[in-house]
Amino acid sequence: MLGPQSSLVMYDEEYKRIMVLIEKLIRESNSKVIFLVDKNGQLIAATGETEHLDTTSLASLTAGNIAATGGLAKLIGEKEFSILFHEGEKDNIHISIIGGRVILVVIFDERSSLGLVRLRVKKASKELEVVFDDLARKSESHAESPGVDSPFAEITDDDIDNLFN
């Protein structure tokens, strides 16, 4: 796994593999929305009925939620609560952690059930973990030869100034 301070990097190939997996998960679990969030609150991928959802805010609050419950866990001597579940009147949210670093969020309603979601998430988590391991390995090997394909290796002061004009 990546260290806490290295940047998270996403490449096309792994992104596609991730999308295939979460699209399969959303079908098999009969859920409405699925998204993946980095523990720092960055949205990694989303699928389902996302048009009316503010996914950026959702990502940030999910990460805050995991961080806060992680803090609680530590206080009582637990490592981490690996699953969180919030039940609403119509929609429910199932949150779990993949490989210690990525948060998987599943939103579902009465067309599915907690049991089904839990079952499918378990299977999908294993498959997603493999992809994120590959991703970590890949970005590590890229980090050893910095600048090679970084879009930022050659930015100039002008590029940066232009951002603010």
Added chain:
Amino acid sequence: MSFINYASREINCKIVYYGPGLCGKTTNLQFIYNKTAQEAKGKMISLATETERTLFFDFLPLALGEIRGFKTRFHLYTVPGQVFYDASRKLILKGVDGVVFVADSQEERLDANIESLENLKDNLEEQGYQLEKLPFIIQYNKRDLPNCTPVEELRKLLNPEGVPDLEACATSGEGIFETLKMVAKLVLIDLKKGG
């Protein structure tokens, strides 16, 4: 910890506004939010108490534009400044790419500034960061108030290392975008170095 996404051609960075209670962190973000075009900003989220003190964090996502074909996004966070919210402050610092320390220029807040800056260093170190190695700037806020400590004195006490600093008034907006630009620039330069 920035997030470089080659699939969507985006780069995301996290900036945290730190400082003692009531120094004006939330006001900084509110001003930026109010003055930013609709298409360049997301919703501002404030997890606050009934008296508008930050309880967990404020969050404001901004899209600044493109660099070399990559959309640059900055996620701005504030921490709760009140001393007893230390556990929350630690959580917000996770994955930070750049820090703005907002100092309250009022004389009676001098000790609170020093204490908060020490707290920032401690909390960063606990997570394996060093303030000296992070993109870091200081904003002397509330310069409009009559009981301000002279900037020279604040500098001596809060900024012996001479990091980039500037004066501001978050309520009128003076120095607020300059602050954002200053820290964003340092973060991007840091990325360029492969940090």
